[in-house]
Amino acid sequence: MIRRLSQARERGIPEATVARLPLYLRALNGMSERGLATVSSEDLAVAAGVNSAKLRKDLSHLGSYGTRGVGYDVEYLIYQISRELGLTQDWAIAIIGVGNLGRALANYGGFVSRGFRVAALLDADPAVVGDRIAGLNVEHIDELEAVIRRRGVSIVVLATPAAAAQQVADRVIAAGITSILNFAPVVLSVPEGVDIRKVDLSIELQILAFHEQRKTDRMTGGAAMAEEWPEAVDL
Amino acid sequence: MIRRLSQARERGIPEATVARLPLYLRALNGMSERGLATVSSEDLAVAAGVNSAKLRKDLSHLGSYGTRGVGYDVEYLIYQISRELGLTQDWAIAIIGVGNLGRALANYGGFVSRGFRVAALLDADPAVVGDRIAGLNVEHIDELEAVIRRRGVSIVVLATPAAAAQQVADRVIAAGITSILNFAPVVLSVPEGVDIRKVDLSIELQILAFHEQRKTDRMTGGAAMAEEWPEAVDL
DNA sequence: GCCACTTTGTGCATCGGTTCACAAAGGTAC
DNA sequence: GTACCTTTGTGAACCGATGCACAAAGTGGC
Ligand SMILES: NC(=O)c1ccc[n+]([C@@H]2O[C@H](COP(=O)([O-])OP(=O)(O)OC[C@H]3O[C@@H](n4cnc5c(N)ncnc54)[C@H](O)[C@@H]3O)[C@@H](O)[C@H]2O)c1
Ligand SMILES: NC(=O)c1ccc[n+]([C@@H]2O[C@H](COP(=O)([O-])OP(=O)(O)OC[C@H]3O[C@@H](n4cnc5c(N)ncnc54)[C@H](O)[C@@H]3O)[C@@H](O)[C@H]2O)c1
Secondary structure, rough: OOHHHOOOOOOOOHHHHHHHHHHHHHHHHHHHHHHHHHHOEEEHHHHHOOOOHHHHHHHHHOOEEEOOOOOOEHHHHHHHHHHOOOOOOEEEEEEEEOOOHHHHHHHOOOOOOOOOEEEEEEEOOOOOOOOOEEEEEEEEEHHHHHHHHHHHHHEEOOOOOOHHHHHHHHHHHHHOOOEEEEOOOOOOOOOOOEEEEEOOHHHHHHHHHHHHHHHHHHHHHHHHHOOOOOOEEEE | OOOOOOHHHOOOOOOHHHHHHHHHHHHHHHHHHOOOOOOOOOHHHHOOOOOHHHHHHHHHOOOOOOOOOOEEEHHHHHHHHHHHHOOHHHEEEEEEEOHOOOOOOHHOOOOOOEEEEEEEEEEEOOOOOEEEEEEEEEEHHHHHHHHHHOEEEEEEEOOOOOOHHHHHHHHHOOOOOOEEEOOOOOOOOOOOEEEEEEEEEEHHHHHHHHHHHHHHHHHOOOHHHHHHOOOOOOO
């Protein structure tokens, strides 16, 4: 959490807002390509799939970049959001674990576009090390520290099996990395100051299944209710 | 949102709780494998990376399944959470778009384990249709409706390019699907009653970049503050 | 059968986030 | 310059989620 002295002046952008800025940015880029010069909060909100009051409040955290009666200048807003998110600089990322998923990520052109550059691929398997993927040589995990330093890596994408993830994360953090995107289905435990975000496919599916079950339960009547306490202890 | 009459009695599990149940389930499965018979809220909370009061409140939404002074029976709790999430039944999923990412997903064994089964692969590209991946034939998207019906698909994973996603989603929904996991970087617009969850790599990276920038700004002193209003209009 | 100990389940205060609704600000027309 | 129109920026009410703290409920020892 890290409470700070100048918290007030230190533009404290709410986490929920930060998570939506990339959405606005994407919508704005689409508009920019279509040649729109300005956009109202209402239109931008629709494009981003949020409510317009929320959008305005979000943008107000960055500053007063709109013009009343007119809206927001598309290019200027793109610039301001990009700057706020730190996309005006170039981020070197390393992908660790070049299996099924790691390969797909390495070959994916989608994030290269905006500020991110895959700068290194690392794996532990000698059969994989040395492969050339998406123009990069897969390097051995033993080289981790050197590779991070040499390539200026500041964000690591973890795509190793779950069993290896914590151990690799520890090492990555020891090498000075403080931002990790984790695809392995484990709860990583990390020291304060290190940011972890996780992408967990199986959790997403389970959430969908929960709601899907609700929907079908509802159709087949409230019969499911009788099941709430079946035979108490079956298992 | 769908407000309902019996909302009170209809066990209304908070969305935030639903999103954590899979986490608890995963931790519990690990404990089960290690032969633990019971677990306290404190231990389970640590394993799942949450605070124990939150864990207890979450579980209390499912019922009173613990024993004071003892804790929770591991197997019984696994059963109750699984049932709540709808994992006691088998879910057939279809992956649409068998490119880089679709292939990685199809080959991934991780979710097959718990209730989910990849039952169909679909693509529009004639060069891909007919390929055999992970024991399945890739079928043509024209067969969508028939495949969904024939295989009993109830959850669709969208891994097509962004440009095709909305159109494919519309068709999938018209075919009766109400649960979609979307990997394409677009805001899908869907009718009420359809659940969309999205996985967006590029958004995750941008959020990490934001925090990373904050961290390094902080190190290099408050100099960044002077930049808040640079030359007003540069772009 | 009673006491000491453990751990659950939850009432309550608090917090962050969302939404409403409107005054303030700017643009445009004449 | 004034009057009218549009749209922002934000105060305030509201809502869901979090976490504290403790009474209630159960176990085990003797
Ligand atoms: N493939 C998917 O669609 C998918 C989906 C969701 C989650 N995941 C998760 O992503 C991770 C990777 O999945 P995958 O299908 O690519 O697995 P994979 O087995 O194909 O690839 C894992 C790679 O990591 C490498 N590796 C193992 N230990 C390592 C170490 N200590 N250091 C560096 N590299 C190491 C292996 O050599 C292998 O190349 C897993 O944790 C999986 O659960 C995958
Ligand atoms: N690869 C990644 O790591 C990655 C990461 C994040 C997001 N994404 C997103 O996931 C999606 C897929 O990425 P990818 O790298 O696999 O792309 P890809 O181009 O390799 O694969 C897309 C597949 O979809 C098929 N397709 C196109 N139109 C279709 C239609 N109308 N119906 C059915 N199939 C159709 C194509 O034939 C192709 O096989 C993209 O939207 C991408 O932005 C990918």
